Amino acid sequence: MKPERKSNTDKPRRSAYAAALALLAGREHSRLQLTRKLAQREYPEDEIAAALEALVNDGYLSDERAAVAKVAAGLRRGHGPGRIRNDLREAGLSAGKQITADDGVEIDWVEHARALAERKFGSEAPADYTEWSKRARFLQARGYDSDTIRKALPRA
Template identity: 45%
Template sequence: MSRKDDNSDKPRRSAYDKALGLLARREHSRRELGQKLRQGGYGGEEAGDALDRLGAQHYQDDDRFGEVLVRSRAAQGYGPVRLRAELKSHGLPDARIRQLLEEAGVDWAESAAAQLRRRYGAKAPADPAEKARRAQFLLRRGFPAATVRGLTHAEVDELADESD
């Protein structure tokens, strides 16, 4: 008998068990877990009940998720604009996002400078096109336009950064 045949005889895991398994691997936001459960074919009420139970047991916590995500992404060299957008996509409220970014204790200008050194070395840009490339690199990583302008001395469009 094939492995697939064996699995078809198993009872389906509950939404709670499925979500708990996902949380055992890494932190998830409530929104993210809900989406994964719906994609797995679990109904809205069953998924909601499972998420409520996990929250009550402190297995799922959006605050803890946000702290882990900010710490991880900041260590990877991403800036606050990108972090804000990612946290917002996970359903965290704006006030909590601001608080998480403030509490992170990251010197965003130093982080941006470190990303420039890592990517381009200590050599100064040769021409305006190179300055623009470096500025775009930092903007894609999610650093504010003012920070990028200060580091690269490139003309950066204010619309590139909605948080300034």
């Protein structure tokens, strides 16, 4: 006969502070993201607010660090400025006037798009307009605007 398994409900519940800290151990989160995740786990609103305030005071939670991490992750994935701004907005973070890298240097989006297209399609120029359009759609889906795409892709 197998022994009965204990359910997860038998365990004492972690505090909202401990749950948020565990989430922050994995990656940076914005205040809004943590609020949503803790509410999803059915913590009371007042406990969530107190936990987030304590995390900010302890230096564990920073929307600025979360924004920098989000931009860096978007750049690593080859996302353009439009896509990164959208991701920041969804996380409840301000995109600011210009998206910049960690060191505050402005990003050359044309060069970034050119390198991404070269990595995907190779260094040869597109043979015809159809091939050029295919590359342009790829970059557009990544969040690059049409002006940047025209500058980044060589004409067929």
